[in-house]
Amino acid sequence: MEIERDTFWNISSDAQIVFYILAGMSIIAFLYGFYRRYRLWNKGQREKVEWKHVKDNIGYFFQFAIRQTKVQKDRMPGVMHKLVAYGFIVLFIGTVLVFIDEDFKIPILQGGFYLVYELVLDLFGIAFLVGLAGFLLIRGGNFRKRLLRGKMDYLFLILLFVIGVGGYIAEGIRLSETKVDYAHWSPVGYVLSLLFNESRVFKGDTYLFWWLTHSILAFILIAITPFTKLFHLFTAPLNLLLSPVKRSGDFQVESAMKDGTQRRRNVSHIYDFTNLQLLSTDACTECGRCDHVCPANLSGKDLAPRNIVMKIRDNMQENGPISSFISAEELKQCTSCGACVEACPVSINHIDLILSMRRGALPDKLLNxxxxxxxxxxxxxxxxxxxxxxxxxxxxxxxxxxxxxxxxxxxxxx
Ligand code: SF4
Ligand code: SF4
Incomplete structure (x- = not known):
């Protein structure tokens, strides 16, 4: 028996056309959403991207994005985050390989490589689902008070979970029907295929429904990503690579601009922030680690560094005055201690944002x-x-x- 991937097994050519139309629409929505945010960042002052910073940041990128050292400080959510992130990355790479194999007609997924591919994807898929289940449990059980518990926070996790399970169901049906002798290389799909043997719901006739549902949910996820906090999957690595990493106590008053000038960081309106400062707010994962260590927040004051970042992010549509969404009290209450900057896993510099606003928006209110x-x-x-x-x-x-x-x-x- 030839070992190769049959991507469109039991899928009619009409259904394949629908699949490609939906895939195209979701990619267009994603690109539009990305471009929309990119345009908003660039309405800010054009700060020069210093390549020496990018070079320095590669080390931080490895430390914070790949090894996830900051996230790991909180053990349980840290482990879950690693499972979800690594699972997601491997599944994403797996999907790209399918795309190359099927649409570019470059036969990669064949023979021994295909068997290892199936095994790796199955195992990382399980890691992905375990991580998501852990996140749902931690959030649902309120085991970390810093986490937000809005409907959307649950919805994203559930959507990802259902997509993952849907992939296994489609695989299980395919293996139970085709009965290929290398099915055990997909251990999860293989176990499901044995369970599905006598099933009336999970069988060849219903395969189109399960496969299409799985695909449509995945396309919805792709389309909504740039419009939701899931966007941090892309902006967090960008911020880690591009933003100059400043340690606590390093208060940068001026920025090197793209036109070669130096500009004082004074922010009274939203587009007074630099493009890199605006990008950094889009990298926020809303994890609340900054709030959790902020002395002002812990002592019951109005200031919550996560809110500051989210308010800037959510008010980026127009050049409104800072005072319309951040109060003078919040800005005054910051002690510049830097605990938030140290805790933030995606290198957002809250002090830099707050001091820029203090200089620009409050000089008359700060001093008698x-x-x-x-x-x-x-x-x-x-x-x-x-x-x-x-x-x-x-x-x-x-x-x-x-x-x-x-x-x-x-x-x-x-
Ligand atoms: S620097 Fe300001 S916002 Fe950050 S933890 Fe300290 S007091 Fe809170
Ligand atoms: S600013 Fe950083 S630490 Fe604070 S919620 Fe966002 S990602 Fe988490």
Whole structure:
């Protein structure tokens, strides 16, 4: 028996046409969604992508995206994330190979390679499903308070899970009908094929329904990705590679712009952010790790770094004033401690975003106007009262305040 993949087993040519039309539509929707966000990033100030940063970032990319070291700090969700991410990547590569084999007529999926391919995809598919089930359990059981529990958060996980299960069902039916002697190379599909032998629901006649349902759900997933938080699958790696990684305490005040100039990071309206800052907000996975370590947030203040990032992301459609969606209080409450930056698995720099907004949106609200005046007086006359320098001690007259220079041992007096 020849060993090769029969991608369209038991699928009529009409159904194949429907498949390709739907595939084309989902890819167009994906590309449109990607382009839409790309256009919005570029409405920001055009920061220059420094290739030396990209070179430095390759190490961080390996550390944070491939080894997922930051995600692993929280053990249980970290393991689940690894299973889902690695499973997804392998299944994605597997789909690309099918595409090359079937549509470019380059025969890759044959012989021994095809058997190993089936085995690897089956095992990583199981890892993918276990990871998703774990995520659903952690979220549903509220085992991590930092995780959001909206309807959409569950819907994405369930959609991915159903797509994964649908793939196994289609495989199980195919193997139970074709009875190829290498079926055991797909262990999960093989076990299902044995269970399906006597089934009336999972058989050759219903294969089209299961196969098409699986395909349509996968196309829906592709189409909605750039419009949902799943977009981080693409933007997080981009951000990790392109954004200059700054350690805590490194407060960058200026950016090198594409036109060769330096620009102060002052943000009063949304498009005052640079394109890389806007891109970084699209990388947010909404994991809440930043909130979980933020001292302001933990002490019950309004500031939640995740909200700051999400509000910028969700208000990117038009050049609205920052004050219309982020309050002065939130910005003032940040202590610039950097805990959020250290915790963020996708290298979002919250301090950079917050300080840029403080500089641009709040200079008048951060300082009491009298304090600003005092600073100017101090700079000009070395007297905060705005009087000549020689009168700067007059305010203390009659108050019996000791003056250090008049004492014999100023250090002791102090
Ligand atoms: S830098 Fe600001 S936002 Fe980030 S953890 Fe510290 S206080 Fe919170
Ligand atoms: S900003 Fe980073 S740490 Fe915070 S929720 Fe988004 S991805 Fe998670």
């Amino acid at each position: 106007p009298h304090a600003g005046e005092a600073m100017v007086n101090l700079e000009q006359d070395e007297n905060i009262w705005g009087a000549p320098w020689s009168e700067r001690e007059d305010w203390a007259k009659g108050l019996n305040i000791p003056v250090l220079r008049d004492t014999e041992n100023p250090r002791k007096e102090a």
